Structure formats: structure tokens, C-alpha cells
Amino acid sequence: MGDIQNFGRLLTQTAKLYPNEVGLVWRDTSWTWKELNNRVDAMTAALRGLGVKPDDKILVQSRNNNQMFEICWAVWKAGAVWVPVNFRLTPPELAGLAKTSEAKVFIYDSIFTDHADVVCQKNSTVEHVIAIGDGRTGEYSYDSLVDENMGATPFHAEVSRDDPMWLFFTSGTTGHPKAAILTHGQMSFVLVNHIADLVPGLSREGAALAVAPLSHAAGIHALIYVARGAKTVLMPAERLDVAVAWQLVETHKVDSMFTVPTIVKVMCEDPSVDQYDHSSLKWMIYAGAPMYRQDQKFALEKLGKVLVQYFGLGEVTGNITVLPADMHFIDDDKMRLGTCGYPRTGMEIVIKDSDGKTLDADEQGEICTRGLAVFAGYYKNPQANAACLKEGWFHTGDLGRLDEDGFLYITGRASDMYISGGSNIYPKECEEVLLTHPAVGEVAVLGVPDPKWGETGVAVVMLMDGEMADEAEILGFLNEKLSKYKWPRRVFFWDEIPKSGYGKVPKHLIRKELFARGDLTEDTGA
Numbered sequence: 263m264g265d266i267q268n269f270g271r272l273l274t275q276t277a278k279l280y281p282n283e284v285g286l287v288w289r290d291t292s293w294t295w296k297e298l299n300n301r302v303d304a305m306t307a308a309l310r311g312l313g314v315k316p317d318d319k320i321l322v323q324s325r326n327n328n329q330m331f332e333i334c335w336a337v338w339k340a341g342a343v344w345v346p347v348n349f350r351l352t353p354p355e356l357a358g359l360a361k362t363s364e365a366k367v368f369i370y371d372s373i374f375t376d377h378a379d380v381v382c383q384k385n386s387t388v389e390h391v392i393a394i395g396d397g398r399t400g401e402y403s404y405d406s407l408v409d410e411n412m413g414a415t416p417f418h419a420e421v422s423r424d425d426p427m428w429l430f431f432t433s434g435t436t437g438h439p440k441a442a443i444l445t446h447g448q449m450s451f452v453l454v455n456h457i458a459d460l461v462p463g464l465s466r467e468g469a470a471l472a473v474a475p476l477s478h479a480a481g482i483h484a485l486i487y488v489a490r491g492a493k494t495v496l497m498p499a500e501r502l503d504v505a506v507a508w509q510l511v512e513t514h515k516v517d518s519m520f521t522v523p524t525i526v527k528v529m530c531e532d533p534s535v536d537q538y539d540h541s542s543l544k545w546m547i548y549a550g551a552p553m554y555r556q557d558q559k560f561a562l563e564k565l566g567k568v569l570v571q572y573f574g575l576g577e578v579t580g581n582i583t584v585l586p587a588d589m590h591f592i593d594d595d596k597m598r599l600g601t602c603g604y605p606r607t608g609m610e611i612v613i614k615d616s617d618g619k620t621l622d623a624d625e626q627g628e629i630c631t632r633g634l635a636v637f638a639g640y641y642k643n644p645q646a647n648a649a650c651l652k653e654g655w656f657h658t659g660d661l662g663r664l665d666e667d668g669f670l671y672i673t674g675r676a677s678d679m680y681i682s683g684g685s686n687i688y689p690k691e692c693e694e695v696l697l698t699h700p701a702v703g704e705v706a707v708l709g710v711p712d713p714k715w716g717e718t719g720v721a722v723v724m725l726m727d728g729e730m731a732d733e734a735e736i737l738g739f740l741n742e743k744l745s746k747y748k749w750p751r752r753v754f755f756w757d758e759i760p761k762s763g764y765g766k767v768p769k770h771l772i773r774k775e776l777f778a779r780g781d782l783t784e785d786t787g788a
Contacts, residue, residue: 307414316341341419423447581635680709
């Protein structure tokens with residue numbers, strides 16, 4: 263017998279409370295909570311009819327749509343484990359994740375037939391394939407299964423707090439994603455914590471706009487709105503059309519959005535921000551990477567005091583820090599510049615050195631955390647577990663410091679740091695300065711091999727539209743703003759800086775591209 267509520271019951275409860283109120287909007291169609299729950303119960307019955315048992319892994323690759331919104335609830339009601347992946351992955355990448363997760367069922371958006379073929383060819387554990395759209399020979403159709411099982415008796419598997427419900431693939435800063443095990447008990451805490459710390463006061467009158475894939479952090483935020491009976495509005499297409507997004511904010515009186523800093527920047531700089539009414543917005547939540555101060559101030563000028571920042575990782579499901587809206591200020595004298603907030607409710611943060619010693623205030627080291635939001639480890643990866651779970655603390659791999667009041671400041675990713683001439687260099691310091699240059703739109707600084715210094719820094723810069731600058735000007739701008747040993751030695755100008763599917767700027771992708779373009783060579787670096 264279980265010792266905790268099956269997470270899937272959250273949808274069941276909301277459907278009973280608000281059966282005829284709209285729970286989801288996508289394109290020209292809306293679904294009430296009762297309609298959504300009936301479809302989910304039908305898919306739960308379909309999965310069980312295919313032999314899905316508790317702890318079976320259900321791999322899902324899809325763009326945002328109503329099926330992607332529904333399927334996790336059916337998986338959880340069945341007691342199985344949801345394994346969503348970024349729909350932008352290549353077929354070989356997806357096949358690797360299918361193998362890692364030992365998926366029994368593969369549910370895919372029917373435009374990704376090449377992915378389905380590779381997964382089935384290279385993964386002997388997949389027994390059933392379900393297509394969202396028209397299924398091919400040997401495949402099931404998602405909506406046909408729903409129709410055939412409509413009216414099925416509701417089912418909620420008995421679960422325990424440590425039973426897995428989600429394999430959350432990390433974005434892979436090293437290029438090799440790992441599957442973090444999220445459990446029913448952990449996610450119950452995460453849900454309550456998100457509501458308390460990120461969107462206090464959220465009610466069933468609320469509405470959220472999902473501008474990011476539901477496969478990762480945006481999917482976690484969708485759980486909040488289901489629990490509160492607030493509707494979710496999906497973007498009509500996978501690419502972000504900023505004007506359409508602001509139009510949906512006005513039409514549905516959206517009060518909440520989860521984003522990353524790059525999306526906040528794009529949405530606030532687009533002219534459409536001034537063409538639609540966004541006065542309903544209460545919480546523009548951003549995470550995934552630190553937000554540069556220039557972008558932060560501009561967003562506050564455009565949107566008012568609605569920015570909510572948090573720092574977290576998939577392994578802690580976002581629950582490390584929060585900086586609420588009332589702690590965001592345009593005035594530098596009032597703002598705690600550079601902080602990502604204070605510890606989340608029920609969570610604890612310390613800074614440790616390389617020997618595991620806890621450091622004092624304002625000393626830099628690795629950010630470590632503990633509390634009920636910490637995951638159950640990586641799926642079948644004891645080496646990675648041993649590296650990050652030590653003496654009761656989760657080691658994030660991020661570097662930072664805590665001030666006297668307990669506010670956290672991220673100073674870089676441990677893997678981003680490079681050592682030049684014996685000095686530790688943290689690229690974020692240089693990036694922050696360069697972003698204040700009027701011609702610089704985006705920048706990434708990273709360390710590359712150097713025969714004299716061991717490593718040296720290079721900067722990749724994307725200029726603002728219509729602006730001009732050269733290497734001498736960019737480097738000269740650092741004069742008296744940053745110690746010279748922290749300067750990059752070279753500057754490259756690109757039309758676009760590559761990002762992961764989650765809006766982050768993985769340095770390993772930029773490094774790879776620098777070598778691919780011939781800007782750098784393995785033997786001489788810069």
C-alpha cells in the first residue's frame with residue numbers, strides 16, 4: 263500500500279471542484295477541467311490495457327499541445343514514470359535517452375517519424391509506440407486510444423513518497439544528459455513550495471501563458487495551475503512569436519508566465535510589448551540562468567514590479583532560492599545587485615570549498631543545498647550520484663557566495679571557470695561588464711587552451727541590430743572596469759549565439775563551434 267497521495271489525483275480533485283471551467287486553451291480550442299480529466303482517465307485505461315505497470319517508463323517527445331499537457335497525468339495515475347524529452351533533439355540523441363531510461367512505451371508527435379524509427383531500431387525495451395496524430399502501421403493513435411476508452415472507470419495507482427514519477431533529463435552542461443529521479447513525495451513538496459514562494463495568491467481566476475516546452479521547467483510550472491484550477495494557455499506554434507504572446511496575455515488576462523532571462527529580454531524589447539495590455543501580469547518568473555542587470559532594469563521599466571527570480575536545478579526542481587517581485591528595483595541603490603534571492607521555504611543553502619568545508623559569509627565556493635526538494639539521485643548512475651550527493655548535501659556544481667543576510671550570489675558555473683597563468687577566472691564577471699556596452703546584445707566568455715598561459719579567455723559577441731564595434735573597442739571598454747588578467751584575449755563577432763532548447767548558453771556548444779569555424783585550433787587555442 264502507498265503512503266502518499268498519487269500526484270495524478272490533483273487533476274481529479276480540480277475537475278471535481280471546477281468541472282465546467284476552462285483548464286486549457288490551445289489555438290482555437292479550449293477544454294474544461296472535466297473534459298481534460300475524462301481524456302486523462304481514458305488514456306490511463308489505455309496505458310494499463312497495453313500492459314503498463316507501476317514504475318514502467320513512458321518516453322514522450324512532442325511539441326506543446328493538449329496531448330502533451332494531458333499525458334503526464336495519465337502516466338502518474340497509472341503509477342508509471344513520465345520521461346519527457348526536448349522535441350528539438352536529434353534522432354540519435356533521443357535514442358540515447360530512450361536507452362538510458364529503459365522506456366517501455368514511446369509517445370511521439372507524429373511529425374517526428376525519423377525519431378520514432380531510430381528509437382525503435384536501437385531500443386529493445388520499447389514495446390508500444392503511440393503517435394499524437396496519425397499513427398503508422400504497428401503504432402497506436404493517441405486520440406483513438408482516448409476515444410476507445412472514454413468513460414473508463416477512474417484509476418489511481420497506490421504510490422509511496424519515494425516512488426519515481428518523473429525522469430527529468432538535465433540539459434547536459436557536459437553534453438551528456440543524466441536522468442534525475444523525481445518522486446511523488448518530492449514533487450508534492452515542490453508543488454506547495456512553488457505556490458507559496460513564486461505565485462502567492464494564485465487562484466482559479468488566474469491564467470498562465472506557457473512560452474517554453476512542457477517537457478521541462480514549464481511543465482513543472484503547469485502543475486501549479488492545475489492544482490489551483492487556473493487555466494493554462496499554450497502558444498499556437500513551437501516558435502515564440504512575441505506579438506502573439508502579448509496578444510494572448512491581453513485576451514486571457516494572463517497573470518503568470520514562466521520564462522528564462524533570454525525570453526524576458528526578447529519579449530520586453532519587441533515593439534509589441536507596447537501594443538497590448540499586460541496590466542493583468544503579476545508574476546513574470548525567470549530562472550535557468552542569471553539575468554543581466556541591464557536586461558533586468560529594462561524589463562522592470564516595461565512591465566513594472568512583476569519579475570520573480572529563482573535559482574534551481576532539475577535535480578532540486580527549482581527549489582533553491584527566490585527573489586520575489588517586491589525585492590526587484592530599478593534603482594541600483596535599493597536593489598541587491600547580482601543576487602538570485604534567499605533560500606526557499608524549507609530549503610537550506612551553504613557554500614563549501616573543495617574539501618567540503620562550509621565557508622563563511624562572502625567566501626566563494628560551491629553552492630550546496632538540502633531539503634525535501636532534492637531529488638532521489640540519477641537513474642542507474644552511481645558515479646554521478648556519488649559526485650553530487652555528499653554527507654546529506656546536494657552539490658550543484660555552481661559557484662557562489664552568501665552574504666551576511668543569507669542572499670545568494672552566483673559567480674559562475676564550476677565547469678565555466680578557467681585557469682589562466684595560475685589565476686581562477688570566472689567568465690560571468692567579464693560578461694556583465696561587456697553587456698553594458700551600448701552595441702553589445704549578447705556575449706559569452708569562455709576559456710580555451712593556450713600554450714603559454716594554460717588557458718586564456720575568448721569572447722563571442724552578438725551586436726545589437728544596426729550597431730558597429732570591433733575587437734579593439736570591445737577590449738578597450740573593459741579598461742578600468744575589470745582587472746586586465748580577467749580580460750579575454752580575442753573577440754569574435756557572430757550573428758547569433760547558440761542556445762540550448764531551454765534558453766541557456768552552453769559553453770561547450772560555443773567552444774565546439776569556435777573550433778568548427780577554424781577560429782581556434784586544438785594545439786594553439788586562441
